[in-house]
Structure formats: C-alpha cells, structure tokens
Amino acid sequence: MTTPFDLSVEPWISVVCLDGAREDVGLxxxxxxxxxxxxIVGETPPMTAALYRLVLALLHRVYGPAxxxxxxxxxxxxxxxxxxxxxxxxxxxxxxxHPEAPFLQCSALPEEKGSTVAKLIPHKSVGNNATLFDHTVVSDRVEVPPATAARWLVTAQAFDPGGMKTPYEKDKSSERAPCSSLGVVLVEGRTLKETLLLNAISYDPQVEKPPMTTVEDAPAWERGAPLPTPGSRDPLGWTDLLTWPxxxxxxxxxxxxxxxxxTKVVLTPGMRLKGSLPDLEFMSAFRTPRAANGKINLGTPMLPIRLHxxxxxxxxxVELLLHDPWEEERTRQRPRALKQIAALTEAGYIPDDTVYTLRVFGQKLDKNASVVEGYLxxxxxxxxxxxxxxxxxxxxLIGTTIELADxxxxxxxxxxxxxxxxxxxxxxxxxxxAYWPVLARPFEVFLRAVNTARVRGTSERxxxxAWRRAVLRIAEDAAGTWTAGVAASDRNLSMLGKQHAVFRNRLSKIARVFDARAAKYLTKDETE
Incomplete structure (x- = not known):
C-alpha cells in the first residue's frame, strides 16, 4: 500500500527565501x-529550469494573464x-x-519493468550513463524520498537526453526532451513573484495567445494519465509544451x-515533439548560424543558443537581449518575455532604468546526445x-565589443x-x-554602463x-601566465618568444580595428 503524496500541499519544491533561508514548499x-x-533552486541547473517551467504552467492556468x-x-x-x-x-x-493518474506519469506501465530509481538521475552512473564522479551500479539499491523523486520526475520530462530506453513493447528509441539541448532563459526579478510575472507572457487559449497556442491547450496534469505507447504530435499550446510528456x-x-x-522507476519513450523549436519555444534564444565565410544563409534553420x-x-x-526590427525573426530570436518587458516598460509598469538578470540553464551532452556530461x-x-x-x-556596438573578445x-x-x-x-x-571566464564580470560592468548612458542620453564612449582596456589586459595576462608556465619547462625559449611577439602585434592590430568599428556606433553627447 502507498501513501498519497499531494504535490499541491506537500513540501517538495526547494526555494531560497528573502532572508536567505532554504526550505521546501508545495505548489x-x-x-x-x-x-x-x-x-526556486534545484539540485542541478536543469532541475531549477524544469521547476520554473512547471510553476509557470500552473500560474498561466490560474491567473492568465490574458x-x-x-x-x-x-x-x-x-x-x-x-x-x-x-x-x-x-x-x-x-x-x-495516485493509482490511476499519478502526477506526470503513466499508471499503465507494468511494475515488473521497473529498475533502479537511479536511472532517473543523470549524474548517477547506471548502465550506459557513465559519469566521472559516481560509483552507483545497477545492483546497488537507491532509495529517494517522494519529494526528491518528484523533482527528478519533472526534470526528466523536460531534460532527459535521447537514446535507448526500456521499451513498453518494441520501441526503445527516444528523442531528446524539448529542453535537453537548449539554454533555457529566465528573467529574474527581486522576488519569485516578480520573476514568474516577468516570464508570464500573455496567455489566453480562447484567442490563441501566445502564438502556437490553441483552445485545447492544457498542462499534462489536466489531461490525465497518458497511454503507455509512445507517439508524436504537435503541442496544443504553451502550457502543453511547458509540461511536455x-x-x-x-x-x-x-x-x-x-x-x-x-526505489524503482519505469522509464520508457514518450511523446516526440513535432514542429520547429524556434516557432514553439519562448524561453530560449535562437540564431541562424554563420557559414565559414561569416555570411548568414537566410534559408538555414535557426539553432538554439547553448551554454559552453x-x-x-x-x-x-545580442541574441539574448536586443531587438532588431529587421534581423529579429529572420536570423535571430530573443526570449519572448523580453519583448513583453519592453512593452510593459513603455506602458509605465517597469522603470526604464531597471536592470534585471537573465539566468540561463543548460546541460552538456556527449557527442551522441544520450549522456549528460555536465550541468551549466x-x-x-x-x-x-x-x-x-x-x-x-x-x-x-555590443556585437563589436563581443567581436573584440573573440x-x-x-x-x-x-x-x-x-x-x-x-x-x-x-x-x-x-x-x-585563463581568458574567457575572467571576461564575464567586465562585460557585466560594460552592459550596465551602456544602459546608464542610454538612460541619461550620453555617449557610451x-x-x-573600459571594456577595451579590460579585454586587452586579460588577454595579455593570460598570454604572460601561459608563456611563463611553458618557459618553466625548459622548452624552446626562442620559439616561445617569437610566438609571444606575434601575439602582441596581432593584439595591437585587433585593438586599432576595434576602435574604428566602435566609433561608427557610438552615440554622440548632446554637447558634442
């Protein structure tokens, strides 16, 4: 006999309160x-993203906003x-x-097909899912509390990688879950209430809002337990996609x-998503990849922005933040919440000098996209x-500053x-x-400074x-640290000195070219 575990009231979603305390709460x-x-904060970044998406679906069904x-x-x-x-x-x-309609599950799956619940947790080393840090084997008994199992259940539906699964009948193959290869983007405010509303795009299935939403849209829990056989279909709407089975x-x-x-889980292929992700997914950014010559082929499908x-x-x-009436939706697409934030600011709901945070969640898959190698x-x-x-x-301007770093x-x-x-x-x-991670903080300072200049109507010069100085300094420091390390190994110092000199000359040329490029985009002060 099992005891009910009602996710609407039982504590299972991990959160950080305003005073810094950690606790679990129900829906x-x-x-x-x-x-x-x-x-909200999960054990892994994908879990955090999956929980946000679940709560957003609930918010939409209860409050809209239309x-x-x-x-x-x-x-x-x-x-x-x-x-x-x-x-x-x-x-x-x-x-x-629940015996007939367990939350986000299929009650018709036979219990005898169950295996260790560790299969639900990507960083557990079970079967083909080998990891560097875990030593779980199939014969090990793993036990997880219901709250933990619920969190991993939600995460698996959104982020489970592709590959072979236990078949219900014959079909072993499963495609990647919708978010498994995305950088899921969340606009973060001062409180969870602000964050949820900043990401709550206009929702009204009766008038098919947002685009791709139909009057039949509903999250997974409203449709009851699915059939055990896998299938494929187009999403019925936004909350259907947010809770995609x-x-x-x-x-x-x-x-x-x-x-x-x-202690055990049955994990089999589910519903394959039909349609193009850029047309369906609103919590990610997309761009058309450039060819080797740097040009964009407008016929090439857009790909999601991923974490590295x-x-x-x-x-x-540029793809995450900025709107371009010509390029957007032709070669790049930012998260839809940003378009709404721009409109809400125009309407006076949000001050123009506000600075929110884009928090991006993802995971790194192996070359076969079947094993999670890391969380990001x-x-x-x-x-x-x-x-x-x-x-x-x-x-x-921002594209040019990023080119300088590249x-x-x-x-x-x-x-x-x-x-x-x-x-x-x-x-x-x-x-x-020694180079790329160090640039994150100076770029944050740069973006905030550009925002201040925009609000004040002054030049971004x-x-x-400041960004130019930071990039050149960090590049030179990285080069110096590397050459010192190589020199300490008593290698060819003459060749080392030659390549370091070539680097410095190239860096000087890059800086001069950047100055000319950036000058074309700088806003002039009214006093100039």
Missing part, C-alpha cells in the same frame, strides 16, 4: 508565498490571490502516487522503516533600456597553436580557462574604453 505555497521567496491590464493588476498586488488558485487545485489530481514514467514506491521511499563549459553565455548578448548555469545583466532599444547601432581569444589560441605545432605537441586548454 500552492510556491505561488502564495512567491512575494516572500527569492528564487491582457496587459491583467498583468498589471498581478504585478501591483502584494501577493497572488488564493481563491482562484484553491479552486483550480481542487479540480485536478496532483498525487504523485517526453517520457512515459512510473515511480514505484515502497515502505522502508516506516517511511515511504521510491568555458566561454560565457554573455557572448550571445550562467547569468547576464538584462538592462531594460537595452531591451527596449530598437536602433541597429546598439546591436552593432578576436583577442583567437590571437591567444593562435599563439598557443603555432608554438605547439613547431614543438610537435598537443595544445592544452589552459589559455581558454567611456563604457567602450
């Missing part, structure tokens, strides 16, 4: 206490209204272990020492004045590559690690000059 309290909570005025009322209210939330929660089943899953609990725990283990996501700030989370400042801007000069990084790699080529040795990653 009801995560909304009703959202004004007292700082943020129109801008509805959004404004929610924004100005101290807290979310409990009356419509309680009415909604009573209409649907949220029991993790990419896997058929059944958690198998038992009582151990008087406590209910989950070394190079920061700030390098994609980064942040980028989201200044409202830049989000609202519509001129091409701003995109050109070209200086290429000069560093060129120095390293040519030296090791001459010495017939393999280059290491030391230079990248000082911000650009």
């Amino acid at each position: 009801r309290d995560v909304l009703l206490q959202a004004h007292e909570i700082r943020r 129109r801008r005025d509805d959004w404004g009322e929610l924004w100005s209210a101290k807290a979310f209204d409990e009356v419509p939330l309680d009415r909604y929660l009573q209409m649907y089943e949220f029991d993790l272990f 990419s896997r058929r899953i059944r958690l198998i609990p038992e009582i151990v020492g008087g406590e209910q725990v989950v 283990p070394v190079r920061g996501v700030w390098r994609h700030s 989370e980064e942040e980028v400042p989201a200044p409202v004045a830049l989000i609202r801007a519509t001129d091409k000069e701003l995109a050109g 070209e200086a990084g290429a000069a560093l790699r060129g120095m390293q590559r040519e030296y090791h080529k001459a010495m017939r040795a393999e280059p290491d990653v030391t230079l990248d690690l 000082n911000a650009v000059a």
Whole structure:
C-alpha cells in the first residue's frame, strides 16, 4: 500500500527565501508565498529550469494573464490571490502516487519493468550513463524520498537526453526532451513573484495567445494519465509544451522503516515533439548560424543558443537581449518575455532604468546526445533600456565589443597553436580557462554602463574604453601566465618568444580595428 503524496500541499519544491533561508514548499505555497521567496533552486541547473517551467504552467492556468491590464493588476498586488488558485487545485489530481493518474506519469506501465530509481538521475552512473564522479551500479539499491523523486520526475520530462530506453513493447528509441539541448532563459526579478510575472507572457487559449497556442491547450496534469505507447504530435499550446510528456514514467514506491521511499522507476519513450523549436519555444534564444565565410544563409534553420563549459553565455548578448526590427525573426530570436518587458516598460509598469538578470540553464551532452556530461548555469545583466532599444547601432556596438573578445581569444589560441605545432605537441586548454571566464564580470560592468548612458542620453564612449582596456589586459595576462608556465619547462625559449611577439602585434592590430568599428556606433553627447 502507498501513501498519497499531494504535490499541491506537500513540501517538495526547494526555494531560497528573502532572508536567505532554504526550505521546501508545495505548489500552492510556491505561488502564495512567491512575494516572500527569492528564487526556486534545484539540485542541478536543469532541475531549477524544469521547476520554473512547471510553476509557470500552473500560474498561466490560474491567473492568465490574458491582457496587459491583467498583468498589471498581478504585478501591483502584494501577493497572488488564493481563491482562484484553491479552486483550480481542487479540480485536478496532483498525487504523485495516485493509482490511476499519478502526477506526470503513466499508471499503465507494468511494475515488473521497473529498475533502479537511479536511472532517473543523470549524474548517477547506471548502465550506459557513465559519469566521472559516481560509483552507483545497477545492483546497488537507491532509495529517494517522494519529494526528491518528484523533482527528478519533472526534470526528466523536460531534460532527459535521447537514446535507448526500456521499451513498453518494441520501441526503445527516444528523442531528446524539448529542453535537453537548449539554454533555457529566465528573467529574474527581486522576488519569485516578480520573476514568474516577468516570464508570464500573455496567455489566453480562447484567442490563441501566445502564438502556437490553441483552445485545447492544457498542462499534462489536466489531461490525465497518458497511454503507455509512445507517439508524436504537435503541442496544443504553451502550457502543453511547458509540461511536455517526453517520457512515459512510473515511480514505484515502497515502505522502508516506516517511511515511504521510491526505489524503482519505469522509464520508457514518450511523446516526440513535432514542429520547429524556434516557432514553439519562448524561453530560449535562437540564431541562424554563420557559414565559414561569416555570411548568414537566410534559408538555414535557426539553432538554439547553448551554454559552453568555458566561454560565457554573455557572448550571445545580442541574441539574448536586443531587438532588431529587421534581423529579429529572420536570423535571430530573443526570449519572448523580453519583448513583453519592453512593452510593459513603455506602458509605465517597469522603470526604464531597471536592470534585471537573465539566468540561463543548460546541460552538456556527449557527442551522441544520450549522456549528460555536465550541468551549466550562467547569468547576464538584462538592462531594460537595452531591451527596449530598437536602433541597429546598439546591436552593432555590443556585437563589436563581443567581436573584440573573440578576436583577442583567437590571437591567444593562435599563439598557443603555432608554438605547439613547431614543438610537435598537443595544445592544452589552459589559455581558454585563463581568458574567457575572467571576461564575464567586465562585460557585466560594460552592459550596465551602456544602459546608464542610454538612460541619461550620453555617449557610451567611456563604457567602450573600459571594456577595451579590460579585454586587452586579460588577454595579455593570460598570454604572460601561459608563456611563463611553458618557459618553466625548459622548452624552446626562442620559439616561445617569437610566438609571444606575434601575439602582441596581432593584439595591437585587433585593438586599432576595434576602435574604428566602435566609433561608427557610438552615440554622440548632446554637447558634442
């Protein structure tokens, strides 16, 4: 016999409160206490993103907001209204272990197909899912509390990688879950209430808002338990996609020492997503890749912005933040929440000098996209004045500053590559690690300074000059550290000195070219 575990009231979503305390809350309290909570935080970045998407789907179904005025009322209210939330929660089943409709699961999966619940947790080393840090084997008994199992259940539906799964009948193949290869973007405010509303795009299925949403849209829990056989279909709408059933899953609990725990799981292929992600997914940025010659082929499909283990996501700030009436939706697409924030600022709901944070969540998959090799989370400042801007000069300016970093990084790699080529040795990653991560903070300062200049109507010249100095200094420091390390190994000092000199000359040329490029985009002071 199992004990019900009602996710609407049982504590299972991990949050950080405004006073810094950590606690778990249920679906009801995560909304009703959202004004007292700082943020949702999972065991991994993908889990955090998956939980946000789940709570957003619930918010949409309870509160909309259908129109801008509805959004404004929610924004100005101290807290979310409990009356419509309680009415909604009573209409649907949220029991993790319900016999017919367990939450986000398929009750028809046979229990005898169950194996260790560790299969639900990517960093556990089970079967083909080998990791560097875990030593779990198939024969090991893993027990997890219901709250933990619920979090990993939600994460698996959104982020599970592709590959072979236990078949319900014959079909073993499963495609990657919708978010598995995305950088999921969240606009973060001062409280969880602000964050949820900043990401709550206009939602009204009756008038098919947002685009791709139909009158039949509903999150997974409203549709009841799915059939055990896998399939494929187009999403019915935004909340359908936010809770997409990419896997058929059944958690198998038992009582151990008087406590209910989950020990086994059945994990089989689920629903394959049809359609183009740039047309469906609103919590990510997309861009058309450039050819080897640097040009964009307009017929090439847009690809999602992803996180890189070394190079920061700030390098994609143009795609993440900026609007361009000509390029956007032809060659790049920013998260839809930013378009709404620009409109809300124009309407007076959000001050123009506000700076939010874009928090980006993702994971690194192996070359076969079937094994999770690492978790990734980064942040980028989201200044409202830049989000609202519509001129091409701003995109050109920020794009040029990122090009400066790219070209200086290429000069560093060129120095390293040519030296090791001459010495017939393999280059290491030391230079990248000494260069790219260090640039994140100076770029944040640069973006904030550009935002301030925009709000004040002054030139961005000082911000650009400070960024230029930072990039050149960090590149030279990385080169100096690397050459000192190589020299200490008593290698060919003459060749080392030659390549370092070539690097410095190349860096000087890069700086001169940058000065000319940036000058074309700088706003002039009114006094000039």
